[in-house]
Amino acid sequence: MHSKQRNTRRRFLSYLVGSGATTVAVSWMWPATSVAQDIDLEELCLKYPYNALCEDYLPGVAALDESDSPYEAAAILSTAQAGDRLPAEGLSEKAYLVIEEGPAIADYAISAVCPHLGCTVDWNSTEQKFICPCHGSQFDETGDVSRGPASSALSLVTVVVKDDQVRLVDRAYTPDRS
Ligand code: FES
Incomplete structure (x- = not known):
């Protein structure tokens, strides 16, 4: 070499x-x-x-409306009223967005999965409660169980509203229910 x-x-x-x-x-x-x-x-x-x-980070996934379009916060708030529960897809299970006084979009959504055997509950806006079509369990507007056979509340999902987007975060939300 x-x-x-x-x-x-x-x-x-x-x-x-x-x-x-x-x-x-x-x-x-x-x-x-x-x-x-x-x-x-x-x-x-x-x-x-x-x-x-x-600053530029959007947590979770976009909450989708019934036609699979992402919800826009301003559009929701231009028509929604306190007490409304809006069905939202995006995570593996359906959830309901909660409209509070203001109106405002709550920082949690209510899971539509019935804790009894896992059926999907429906929101009855007239009676202001969730009703399970499988065995008749009922839940109040906050998701607390009001009639069995389910023995526990609907679970809650974290919601983040940012840049006019409504994001569902696959993470348990623990409100003060006292
Ligand atoms: S699965 Fe809902 S009441 Fe049984």
Whole structure:
């Protein structure tokens, strides 16, 4: 092997070693780089929606109306009234958006899955309650059970309204029901 070739090879090997050392040094000096990649934005942005990392982040999935179009918050609020329950698809199970006084879209939706045996409950706007078509369980407008055989409330789903979008987040919501 010519000395020129050896020198080139040596320079190349030292470049590789140097690169590795540089990478290790950078990782050591700025561990936040890898930490930032590991951050669960869903978790972070639900807790700290005004964090700089969350500026452009939309959590969850779009809530879809009965024609599979994404709900638009302004459009909902131009027609909805407090007490309305709007069916929303998007997650694996149907849920109902809750319209509060204002009107405003509540930060939770009511799951349509009956806790008895899993049928999908219907919202009866006249009686202001959810009724299960399978065995007749009934739930009030907040999802609390009012008639069996179901023995527990409908579960709640987290809702985030951002940039005129209504997002369903597959994450339990625990309200103060006291
Ligand atoms: S599945 Fe709803 S009452 Fe049985």
